[in-house]
Amino acid sequence: MAIRFYNTLTRAKEDFAPLAPGEVRMYTCGPTVYNFAHIGNFRAYIFEDLLRRHLKYRGFKVTQIMNLTDVEDKVIRACRETGEPRESLTKRYIAAFFEDLDTLGIERAEQYPAATDYVPEMVALIKTLRERGHTYEHRGSIYFKLDTFPQYGRLSHFRIEDLKDGASGRVDLDEYDPESAKDFALWKAYVPEDGDIYWETELGKGRPGWHIECSAMSMKLLGESFDIHTGGEDNMFPHHENEIAQSEAATGKPFVRYWLHCRHLMVEGRKMSKSLGNFHTLRDLVERGYNPMAIRWVLIATHYRQPNNFSFDALEAANESLQRIQDFRRRLADVRGSGSDLREEMAACETAFGSALDDDLNVSAGLAAVFNFIRDTNKLIDEDAISKAGAAGALALLDRLHSVTGLFAGAKDDAVPDEIQQLVLERQKARRAKNFAQADAIREHLTAAGWIVEDTPDGPRVKRALERVI
Ligand code: AMP
Numbered sequence: 001m002a003i004r005f006y007n008t009l010t011r012a013k014e015d016f017a018p019l020a021p022g023e024v025r026m027y028t029c030g031p032t033v034y035n036f037a038h039i040g041n042f043r044a045y046i047f048e049d050l051l052r053r054h055l056k057y058r059g060f061k062v063t064q065i066m067n068l069t070d071v072e073d074k075v076i077r078a079c080r081e082t083g084e085p086r087e088s089l090t091k092r093y094i095a096a097f098f099e100d101l102d103t104l105g106i107e108r109a110e111q112y113p114a115a116t117d118y119v120p121e122m123v124a125l126i127k128t129l130r131e132r133g134h135t136y137e138h139r140g141s142i143y144f145k146l147d148t149f150p151q152y153g154r155l156s157h158f159r160i161e162d163l164k165d166g167a168s169g170r171v172d173l174d175e176y177d178p179e180s181a182k183d184f185a186l187w188k189a190y191v192p193e194d195g196d197i198y199w200e201t202e203l204g205k206g207r208p209g210w211h212i213e214c215s216a217m218s219m220k221l222l223g224e225s226f227d228i229h230t231g232g233e234d235n236m237f238p239h240h241e242n243e244i245a246q247s248e249a250a251t252g253k254p255f256v257r258y259w260l261h262c263r264h265l266m267v268e269g270r271k272m273s274k275s276l277g278n279f280h281t282l283r284d285l286v287e288r289g290y291n292p293m294a295i296r297w298v299l300i301a302t303h304y305r306q307p308n309n310f311s312f313d314a315l316e317a318a319n320e321s322l323q324r325i326q327d328f329r330r331r332l333a334d335v336r337g338s339g340s341d342l343r344e345e346m347a348a349c350e351t352a353f354g355s356a357l358d359d360d361l362n363v364s365a366g367l368a369a370v371f372n373f374i375r376d377t378n379k380l381i382d383e384d385a386i387s388k389a390g391a392a393g394a395l396a397l398l399d400r401l402h403s404v405t406g407l408f409a410g411a412k413d414d415a416v417p418d419e420i421q422q423l424v425l426e427r428q429k430a431r432r433a434k435n436f437a438q439a440d441a442i443r444e445h446l447t448a449a450g451w452i453v454e455d456t457p458d459g460p461r462v463k464r465a466l467e468r469v470i
């Protein structure tokens with residue numbers, strides 16, 4: 001079965017076929033680096049991570065470009081408010097962003113262009129638009145003339161004539177409402193509030209608008225037409241609509257074939273956002289002891305086009321799912337029998353998982369297939385009905401599923417340190433001597449250090465506690 005994606009442009013699920021067979025070129029709107037990203041932003045980046053991983057699992061070569069917006073209204077405001085130079089402020093948050101990607105197990109894109117490294121490309125694109133009659137100048141700024149691009153609104157599905165005021169007037173802000181589609185700034189003339197943030201170019205002294213940044217960088221690095229463009233639903237208008245207008249007006253070619261947008265992460269019914277103040281950064285949560293993989297779980301396990309409401313209960317449930325996977329892996333590693341090789345069960349699980357993801361990344365159905373497999377296989381382990389080879393096969397299957405979801409790895413650091421091993425032995429001795437008070441005290445000590453001891457017929461088994469406090 002073909003891979004299908006819901007294309008915002010056509011509002012339909014479509015079979016996916018890249019322009020160059022076997023290769024996918026995709027562009028992802030990245031962070032504005034004036035602050036730490038919040039976990040709402042990471043819902044978008046994790047959906048894109050799942051998308052790239054699944055395409056790779058299906059054998060495509062993926063080239064993903066994610067930009068870093070290091071000059072834009074919000075960056076300039078942050079510099080003005082803190083007095084910190086743009087270079088150092090954005091550098092700090094870029095470094096933090098990469099750390100956060102690693103914490104959440106998000107695979108690296110092929111390239112992370114920073115907007116300020118592509119100003120000449122932006123200037124060239126604006127010049128092309130000017131030559132083709134799509135721009136006008138007002139007080140040194142250059143605007144895109146919306147009525148020169150009649151297809152405007154195709155992505156977000158509105159017609160300019162239907163808007164309250166029509167496309168009248170101009171807008172200088174990088175972000176504005178759907179109610180007010182207007183001629184937008186491609187190049188912003190210098191104003192004193194910009195401080196030392198400006199470029200002297202053929203277009204005058206000033207800086208690029210946010211929208212032109214993504215058109216220039218994506219076409220420079222992926223070509224004038226490419227396969228997939230992604231972002232959160234708030235990017236659809238005006239940002240992506242403007243990107244289409246700028247790019248297609250300049251080249252006369254279709255810009256992007258498939259537009260994929262994820263719904264917002266919500267908190268009590270409202271979008272998680274910096275401006276509403278209802279956000280958690282990843283760092284806050286990790287500092288408070290939450291397991292980053294549980295956060296990944298919560299962000300990825302709800303289909304990207306379904307509403308996802310963040311809650312601490314959901315994090316706890318995710319921890320339990322992770323724990324079940326760890327337990328399952330350990331049980332498989334302990335299998336010594338000579339029963340079923342699980343071949344059919346594994347094939348059924350992987351087929352169900354793969355076709356669920358092929359269907360517009362239906363991860364919830366994919367995870368359900370895996371949990372069915374875990375439940376059924378656990379029963380077989382209870383009955384001692386699995387061969388060692390079958391168990392090894394199941395572990396390899398989990399590794400393949402992990403390559404798509406990033407959720408099924410073995411615990412990273414399973415090796416039990418010597419001092420912990422020593423404590424487990426001492427507890428054993430105390431138990432044998434019927435000194436239960438001491439044995440319990442040692443167990444508490446181990447728990448505080450993040451280790452769980454289970455007493456099994458084969459003796460004590462020690463494992464790392466995944467749940468790092470709630
Ligand atoms: P920004 O740094 O504001 O440009 O946002 C970076 C990315 O995060 C964009 O793709 C946004 O669409 C996305 N985003 C922002 N808030 C949320 C949210 N609450 N849920 C999901 N994605 C979001």
Ligand code: ZN
Pocket residue numbers: 028029030214239
């Ligand atoms: Zn963008």
